[in-house]
Amino acid sequence: MTVPRLSPLDPLDRQIIQATQSGLPLVAEPYQAVAEQLGVSARTVMLCLAEMQQTGVIRRIAAVPNHYKLGYRYNGMTVWDVEDHLVDALGQQVAKLPFVSHCYRRPRHLPDWPYNLFAMVHGKTERDAARQVAMIAERLGEHARAHEVLYSTKILKKTGLRIGG
Structure with a gap:
């Protein structure tokens, strides 16, 4: 720790x-x-x-790659509704997929937002990204009660710690 x-x-x-x-x-x-x-x-x-x-x-x-400059135009945060007692174990399985760059648990905000497992995918084509989403769905199986894919529309500036001189 x-x-x-x-x-x-x-x-x-x-x-x-x-x-x-x-x-x-x-x-x-x-x-x-x-x-x-x-x-x-x-x-x-x-x-x-x-x-x-x-x-x-x-x-x-x-x-910190710029996925767009690398040719990945379909960058989607997949969000999944899985049972809370399974989310950690399922998240570990999804995180092992070679195309998942981020995978984590987030709190639900019911009734509007039932999703608690998030996994980021990157595809050069829409079909590539859809194939990756399908592979996650297959991995989650019957435990995936619902999901959405939220595609990026622009790049946000990513920065870390900044201290002055």
């Missing part, structure tokens, strides 16, 4: 966050590039990032 730090960031952690908050450099050795910018070793940068991740200062280091 991750326990958040109660003390403020030390100066090097703050510098690393500021140097990486817009993304890692798109070079062969991104940690080395950050290290050179800060005047420390790449190992130091990696150790600091790992510690910040373990202590909960940062959640993850991950690529």
Whole structure:
């Protein structure tokens, strides 16, 4: 379990966050590039990032792809109504599908919103996306009482932690 730090960031952690908050450099050795910018070793940068991740200062280091630029025009959040006592187990099964990029549980808002399991799919064509939705439905079987697909209509800017200098 991750326990958040109660003390403020030390100066090097703050510098690393500021140097990486817009993304890692798109070079062969991104940690080395950050290290050179800060005047420390790449190992130091990696150790600091790992510690910040373990202590909960940062959640993850991950690529944030632009699905549209990669040719995926049909990006749909599938929402499913499954029994609450099964949602975690079913969600784990759905999350294992290779085309699901996000899968999580969310509270229902009855009577208008009965859905409690969410899974994001990405298709280059509408048919690709529909095929993926059908595969999720097959995986959920009789436990899927209802579902919808909410397709993206625009890209929202995704940003993480931002701190000033």
